Amino acid sequence: MARSKKSEWIEVFAPATVANCGPAFDTIGFSLDTLGDCLEARLVDKPGVHIAEITGTKGLSTDPTKNTAGIAAQETLKLAKSLSQGVEIRLHKQIPQGSGLGSSAASAVAGAYAVNILLGEPLSQEELLEPCLAAECAVSGYFADNVAPALLGGFVLIQNLKPLRLVRLPVPDKLIVTAVTPDYVLLTREARAVLPEKILLKQAVRQWANIGALVAALHQNDLKLLGEAMEDFIIEPVRAPLIPGFDRMKQAALAAGALGCAISGAGPTAFAITDDLTKAEKIAQRMQAGFAQVSLKSQAHIGRVSTQGARCLRGKNR
C-alpha cells in the first residue's frame, strides 16, 4: 500500500483590497494590511481540491467549483500540471462578502498561493495571477484590480487586462486608510447596472487628469494631492445614491480631516485617507455616525496599505 501523501497544514493570508481607487475605475487597487482571509491547506492522497471547512461566513458552499478559493486552487493545480495532486482546504473568511473589499479576490489569492507553496512553488507570483483571475471571473467578472494587489501588495495599476499588464505603484509613507462597511447589501449587478455605457469626453478628461494626478501623488509621496485626486466625476455620482447616507457620511469624513473619501470597489464600503492615526480614529467615528443617521450599523477598519500582499503565516515558506 502506498504511503499516505498527507502533508502538514500550512496557513496563508490574503489581504482585503480597495479597487476602483477614487477616479481609477477598473484600473487601480490597493491592499489593506491587517484585514484579510486566512486559508489552511495540506496535500492529501485523493486528487483534486477538497474544501473541508469554511468559517466566518454562512453564504459559501464547500463545493470547490462554487467559491473562488476552490476554483483558484484547482486552476493552480492545472497550470502547474499537477492535476494528480490532492489538496484539502480550510477557508477562514474575515472579509465580509459583497462589501466591496475584495472578499472573493482574497479567497482566490489565498487558494492559489497556498497550493503553489504545497507544490514547492513551481509558479511565479505573476503566473499565479492567472488562476486568481479565472476564479474571480467565475463569480464576479473579469477584472484584476482586486486580485493583483491582494496577491502582490501595495498599489497596482492594471494597464491592460488581456494580455494582463500591471504597473506597481509606490505606497506613500504615512498613508492610513479608514474603511467603513455599512451593514447593507448592495448587489454587484445593481452597482454595475447603473454604470453609463457612454460618458462625456469632457468628463473623461477631468477623470483622467485626476488619475494622472493620483499616480503622481503616490510617487511624490504627496497625500494632500492624493486626496484631491481621489475625486471621481463619473462612477461615484451614479453609485453613491445606491449607498444610503453616503453623501453625508463622506462630508463627515472630510470635515473630520480626511484628505479624501470614496467608494471601495463597487461598495457599499467607503474608505477615507489620512496621515495620522488619531485623525483616522476620529474619521472612523464620524463615518460610522454618518451611516448611523440612516439607521445602518457599520464596521470600521483602520490600517496601512500592505506592501506585501499574500503571505504564509505557518508552514513551509514562512
Next chain:
Amino acid sequence: MARSKKSEWIEVFAPATVANCGPAFDTIGFSLDTLGDCLEARLVDKPGVHIAEITGTKGLSTDPTKNTAGIAAQETLKLAKSLSQGVEIRLHKQIPQGSGLGSSAASAVAGAYAVNILLGEPLSQEELLEPCLAAECAVSGYFADNVAPALLGGFVLIQNLKPLRLVRLPVPDKLIVTAVTPDYVLLTREARAVLPEKILLKQAVRQWANIGALVAALHQNDLKLLGEAMEDFIIEPVRAPLIPGFDRMKQAALAAGALGCAISGAGPTAFAITDDLTKAEKIAQRMQAGFAQVSLKSQAHIGRVSTQGARCLRGKNR
C-alpha cells in the same frame, strides 16, 4: 522734459511644446529644449504694448491685440498693476504656426516672461500662467497643456483648469524626442470638429489606464513603459485620418525603433520617443520618408525635453 524711460533690450526664449501627450488629451504636455520662439523687449515711454517687428513668419499682425505675445504682454502689465508702463517688442518666430507644437503658447509665454523681467519680476512663475492662458484663450481656446510646460519646462499635468492646478512630472534621463512637422495645413477647428462628444466608458477606462501608466513611467524612468502607455484609444483614431500618411509614418517610426509615436497637440506634427540619438536620427528619416510617400515635405526636430521652460537669453536676468 522727462528723461526717456527706454531700457536696454532683453531677449527671452520660450520652447515649443507637445500637448495631448499620447492618451493624455488636454491633460499632459511637455517642452522641447532647442526649438522655440525668441522675443526681444524693452521699456519705452509710450504706455502700452508695441510690436515693432515680427520675423520668421508672414501670418501674424503686429497689432498687439491680435497675437498671443502682445496679448500676454498686455495682460502681464495689467496683472502687475503697471498699465502706465510701455513695452516695445520684437518677436522672432521659430515654431511654425498651426503645426501642433504650441506656437501661440510659446509666443504668449515669451511675451509675459519678458514683460515680467522688464518690470523687475513682480510676478511669480505660477502667476505668469494667468496672462499666458488669457492670450492662448483669445486665439486657440482655454487649455493649459502648452502654456504650462512652455513656461515651467518639463512634463506638466493639468489636474484642473478652473481653478488651475498643475502637477509637475519628472523627465526621464535618456528621453529623446523626434518631432516631424509635415508641410500640411490642419486647422485646429477641423481637428476639434472630429472629436466625439461622448465616448464609451470601456474605452475611457483603457485610456485612463494608459494615462496612469504614462505618469508612472515618467516617475519610474521607464521609457519602454512610456512608449507603450502612449497608445491613445480615443483621440488619435479620429484625428489620424486628418493627417495624410500618418498611419504609415507611425509604423515606419516604430519599425525604426521608436518606443512610441503619437500626434503632437492637434497635429499635424507627429512625435516619437527613443533613448538613443542615433536611433532618433534614423526614426526622423523614416518618419520624413513616410510623409514623402504622400508627397509631403516635412521638417524634423530632434531634442531632449527642456526642464527649464522659458528663459532669459540676454539682459537683466541672465
